Amino acid sequence: MKSTSKIYTDKDSNLDVIKGKRIAVLGYGSQGRAWAQNLRDSGLNVVVGLEREGKSWELTKSDGITPLHTKDAVKDADIIIFLVPDMVQRTLWLESVQPYMKKGADLVFAHGFNIHYKLIEPPKDSDVYMIAPKGPGPTVREYYKAGGGVPALVAIHQDVSGTALQKALAIAKGIGATRAGVIPTTFKEETETDLFGEQVILVGGIMELMKAAFETLVEEGYQPEVAYFETINELKMLVDLVYEKGITGMLKAVSDTAKYGGMTVGKFVINEDVRKRMKEALQRIKSGKFAEEWVEEYGRGMPTVVNGLSQVQNSLEEKIGNQLKDLIQKGKPKS
Ligand SMILES: NC(=O)C1=CN([C@@H]2O[C@H](COP(=O)(O)OP(=O)(O)OC[C@H]3O[C@@H](n4cnc5c(N)ncnc54)[C@H](O)[C@@H]3O)[C@@H](O)[C@H]2O)C=CC1
Ligand SMILES: CC(=O)[C@](C)(O)C(=O)O
Numbered sequence: 001m002k003s004t005s006k007i008y009t010d011k012d013s014n015l016d017v018i019k020g021k022r023i024a025v026l027g028y029g030s031q032g033r034a035w036a037q038n039l040r041d042s043g044l045n046v047v048v049g050l051e052r053e054g055k056s057w058e059l060t061k062s063d064g065i066t067p068l069h070t071k072d073a074v075k076d077a078d079i080i081i082f083l084v085p086d087m088v089q090r091t092l093w094l095e096s097v098q099p100y101m102k103k104g105a106d107l108v109f110a111h112g113f114n115i116h117y118k119l120i121e122p123p124k125d126s127d128v129y130m131i132a133p134k135g136p137g138p139t140v141r142e143y144y145k146a147g148g149g150v151p152a153l154v155a156i157h158q159d160v161s162g163t164a165l166q167k168a169l170a171i172a173k174g175i176g177a178t179r180a181g182v183i184p185t186t187f188k189e190e191t192e193t194d195l196f197g198e199q200v201i202l203v204g205g206i207m208e209l210m211k212a213a214f215e216t217l218v219e220e221g222y223q224p225e226v227a228y229f230e231t232i233n234e235l236k237m238l239v240d241l242v243y244e245k246g247i248t249g250m251l252k253a254v255s256d257t258a259k260y261g262g263m264t265v266g267k268f269v270i271n272e273d274v275r276k277r278m279k280e281a282l283q284r285i286k287s288g289k290f291a292e293e294w295v296e297e298y299g300r301g302m303p304t305v306v307n308g309l310s311q312v313q314n315s316l317e318e319k320i321g322n323q324l325k326d327l328i329q330k331g332k333p334k335s
C-alpha cells in the first residue's frame with residue numbers, strides 16, 4: 001500500500017494562474033455542462049465547443065454561455081477541455097481540434113482513457129493534464145451551487161511549461177473540487193481504477209446484485225413490490241449512511257440481527273470466487289483488452305449497450321419501481 005502524498009484544497013490553488021486565459025469546454029453533456037457553468041461562475045473565461053447546432057447548442061445558450069463550432073472554439077483557446085464521450089474524443093481530436101488549435105495550448109481530460117490507451121497522441125509542446133471528478137456531472141454542478149464540491153483526482157501527463165499542476169489545481173478550484181479535496185494520481189492509476197470501479201461495483205456490481213436479489217425473491221413467489229422495497233429502494237438509505245458515517249455508522253444503525261446476518265452471509269455470497277473474478281476484471285483493464293473490446297463495440301454502434309438498456313427498461317423491477325415512484329417520492333423529506 002502506498003498512501004497519497006498530499007490532498008490539495010482551496011488554499012493550495014489559485015485561480016489567478018488561469019484568469020483571463022480562454023478556456024474551451026468541448027461537449028455539453030453530463031460533465032461539460034457542469035464544468036462550463038462552474039468555471040464561468042468562478043469568474044473564468046469560458047466558451048463551449050460543439051460539432052453541431054443541435055440540442056446541446058440550444059441548452060448552452062439558454063444557460064448563458066456562448067456555443068461555438070469546435071474549430072472556432074479551439075482556435076484561440078489556451079486551455080482545451082475534452083468533455084465529450086470517451087469514444088468520440090479521438091475523432092474529435094483528429095478532425096476538429098488538432099488542425100485548428102493554437103500551438104502549445106493545454107489539453108485537459110476528465111478521465112485518462114484516451115491518453116492512457118494512446119487513442120490520442122498529444123503534441124510534445126502541449127501541457128496535458130487531467131482533473132477527474134469522482135462523481136456524476138449533475139452532482140458536480142449541484143454541490144458547487146450549494147457552496148461545496150465533488151472531490152477529484154489530478155494527474156499530469158506532460159508538463160512543458162512547468163506550471164501544469166498549478167493550472168490543473170486552478171481548474172479543480174474553478175469546478176469546486178478543491179472545496180472538498182483533490183488527490184494526485186497518474187493517468188494510468190485513474191484510468192484503471194475508474195474502469196474497475198464502474199465495472200465491478202458502482203455500475204455493474206450494484207446493478208447485478210440488485211437484480212439478482214430482486215429476481216430471487218420474485219422467483220420464490222414473494223410480491224414484487226415487497227421485493228423492490230427490500231432489494232432496490234432501501235439500498236439508497238444504507239448507502240447514505242455509509243456516505244455520512246462510514247461502514248461502521250451503517251452497521252450501528254441496523255439491527256444486531258442484520259449485523260450478524262450481514263457479516264456471515266455477505267461473505268458466503270460475495271466469496272473468494274467473486275474476488276478472483278474481480279482480479280480477472282482488473283487484469284482485462286490493465287492489459288488493454290477491455291479498451292480494445294469497447295472500441296470495437298462502439299464501432300459497431302454499441303449493440304450491447306443499446307440492447308442492455310432496453311432490457312433494463314422493460315424489466316419487472318423497473319415497472320414495479322415506476323409504479324411505486326409517486327409513493328416513494330411522497331415520503332421523502334422536502335428540503
Ligand atoms: N458522466 C460522468 O459523470 C463522468 C464522466 N467523466 C468523463 O468525462 C468525459 C465526458 O463524459 P460525459 O460527461 O459522460 O459525456 P456525455 O455523454 O454526457 O457527453 C455528451 C456531450 O458530448 C457531445 N457529443 C456527443 N456525441 C458527440 C459526437 N459524436 N461528436 C461530437 N460531440 C459529441 C455533445 O455535446 C453532448 O452533449 C469522459 O471522458 C468521461 O469519462 C468523468 C467522471 C464522471
Ligand atoms: C460517474 C463516474 O465517475 C463514472 C461512473 O466513472 C463514469 O460515468 O464514467
Ligand SMILES: [Mg+2]
Pocket residue numbers: 133134135194198
Ligand atoms: Mg468515475
Ligand SMILES: [Mg+2]
Pocket residue numbers: 111194195198
Ligand atoms: Mg468512468
